Amino acid sequence: MANFNKNWTTDNKGFPLNDDEVLRYISVTPSENQVRLANKPFYAFIHFGMNTATVREWGTGNEKATDFTIKKIDAKQWVSTIKSSGATGIILTCKHHDGFCLWNTVYTDFCISQSGFDGDIVKMVSSECKAQGMDFGVYLSPWDMHEKTYGTPEYNDYFCNQLEELLTNYGEIFEVWFDGAKGSDAVDFEYDWERYYETVRRLQPKANIAICGPDIRWVGNEGGKTRKSEYSVVPAPLLDAEKTMKKSQHNIKSSLQNITSRDEDLGSRNVLSKNANLVWYPAEVDVSIRKGWFYSKTDDSTVKSASTLFDIYLNSVGNNCTLLLNIPPTDKGVIHSKDARVLKALGKKILSIYHKPVLVEKIGELSREKGYVDFNFDRERKIKYISIIEDITKSQRIEAFDLYIRKKGDRFKKVYSGTVIGARKIIKLTPKKCLGMRLVIRQSRSNPVIKSISFYE
Ligand code: FUL
Numbered sequence: 001m002a003n004f005n006k007n008w009t010t011d012n013k014g015f016p017l018n019d020d021e022v023l024r025y026i027s028v029t030p031s032e033n034q035v036r037l038a039n040k041p042f043y044a045f046i047h048f049g050m051n052t053a054t055v056r057e058w059g060t061g062n063e064k065a066t067d068f069t070i071k072k073i074d075a076k077q078w079v080s081t082i083k084s085s086g087a088t089g090i091i092l093t094c095k096h097h098d099g100f101c102l103w104n105t106v107y108t109d110f111c112i113s114q115s116g117f118d119g120d121i122v123k124m125v126s127s128e129c130k131a132q133g134m135d136f137g138v139y140l141s142p143w144d145m146h147e148k149t150y151g152t153p154e155y156n157d158y159f160c161n162q163l164e165e166l167l168t169n170y171g172e173i174f175e176v177w178f179d180g181a182k183g184s185d186a187v188d189f190e191y192d193w194e195r196y197y198e199t200v201r202r203l204q205p206k207a208n209i210a211i212c213g214p215d216i217r218w219v220g221n222e223g224g225k226t227r228k229s230e231y232s233v234v235p236a237p238l239l240d241a242e243k244t245m246k247k248s249q250h251n252i253k254s255s256l257q258n259i260t261s262r263d264e265d266l267g268s269r270n271v272l273s274k275n276a277n278l279v280w281y282p283a284e285v286d287v288s289i290r291k292g293w294f295y296s297k298t299d300d301s302t303v304k305s306a307s308t309l310f311d312i313y314l315n316s317v318g319n320n321c322t323l324l325l326n327i328p329p330t331d332k333g334v335i336h337s338k339d340a341r342v343l344k345a346l347g348k349k350i351l352s353i354y355h356k357p358v359l360v361e362k363i364g365e366l367s368r369e370k371g372y373v374d375f376n377f378d379r380e381r382k383i384k385y386i387s388i389i390e391d392i393t394k395s396q397r398i399e400a401f402d403l404y405i406r407k408k409g410d411r412f413k414k415v416y417s418g419t420v421i422g423a424r425k426i427i428k429l430t431p432k433k434c435l436g437m438r439l440v441i442r443q444s445r446s447n448p449v450i451k452s453i454s455f456y457e
Contacts, residue, residue, distance in 0.1 A: 007371030059098025061145025089135030099146030231267025318426025
C-alpha cells in the first residue's frame, strides 16, 4: 500500500525542512539572464571554419588565410535547417583554436577577408538568424595557436578587441562561449577573465557567459550524458573548474581542484554544507550530431538518429540542463542532407510531446497542510510524458518526489520516483491507462514552489 502520509510536510526524509542552512541554499537564485535561457533551453552550435577546409578537428597554427578554400555558404539553409529541429538559437565558432576569424576583423590578417571568400560569415549567419527569428551567439576560443602575441599581456588586448568587434557589430548576442581547451604544448598563460567578462557585460548585458564563465557550467562530458540529480545551486569554486586546468579533448584528466565539473554529486546538502560560497550555475549539455565537432566526410556514417537525439533532448532539457547541439556544415557550405533529415525528424518528435496537453496546471507554493497534489483527467487517459517546472526564481527546492497513477476505484500505483526537478523535468512513462495522477513530494528544501505541471499522451 502506498504510504502518502510520509511526505515532505511530515518527515522530509529526515532532513531539516527549514533551518538556517536550508535558507542559505534556497537564497541562491538565478539572474534574469539565466532565467531567460532556462525558458529557451535548446539551441545549436555551428562548428565551421579553417578546420572545415583542411578537414581537421584542431588546426596547427601554421595555416594561411588562403587555406580556407571554401567559396560560398548557404546561411539561409543553415538557419532554416536548424530551426526545423526546434532549436531557438545558434552559437557560431567565430574563431576556433587555430585562430582563423570568420569575420572581417581589423586586428589580424588571418581572417575571412584575406581568404578569397566574398563576405563576412559572422554577418551572414547573424543576419539570417535575425531574419528567421533565431537567437545568435558567439564562440571565441581564448587559446589561439596562430596569433603571435599569444602568451603575452598584449594578447588580452587582442582578445578584448576582437570581443568588442563581435559584440558590437552583429546585433544582440544571447550567449558567449569561452572554451577552456588548450593543447598540452601551449605556453602557460593566464587569461584576463575578469576583463573578458566586463567586456561582455558592458556590450551585451543580456548575454550569458558559458563554460569558462559565470553563468552556465559545462555538464562535464561531450556525450550527451547528465546526472541522476542535476543541481543548479553548487559550490562557487566550480566557476573556475574549466579555466584553471590545462585540458583538451585528448587530455581530460583534471587533478587541480577538489571539485570538478565531472563529479557526480555537485549540489547535494552534503556537498553544499562543506562550502561557504554557493552560486546558481546550471549545466549545459554540448554534444555533436556527428562524431566530430567539424565536418568530415568520413563522419557521414556517424550522424546520430532522430531517436538518439530525442533521448538526449529528454535527458538534458528534461533534466534541468540546456542543450547545445552541434551541427557542422560541410566544405560545400551547407548542412549535409543526412543531418538535415534527422534535424527535421527531431523537431517533429519534440513537437509531438508538447502539441496537445491533456492537462496543464499552475501550482505555486505548496502548503504544509497536504503533502501531495492530485490531478484529475477528463476521462481515462494514457499518459506518456509529464513535464514539471519548478519556479526557479525561488531556487531549486525539490529533492525527491514520486508519481502515482490513479485507476478506477481510487487505486494508486507508483509509476515513477525522481530526485531533483529545477528548470524542467520531463518524465517519460510507458503509457498506462489512468483517470488521474498524484504527485508526492518526499523531500524538499523548504516548501516546494512548482510553476506548472503538464501531462501529455
Ligand atoms: C572543445 C574543443 O577543443 C573542441 O574542438 C570543440 O570546440 C568543443 C566544443 O570544445 O573544448
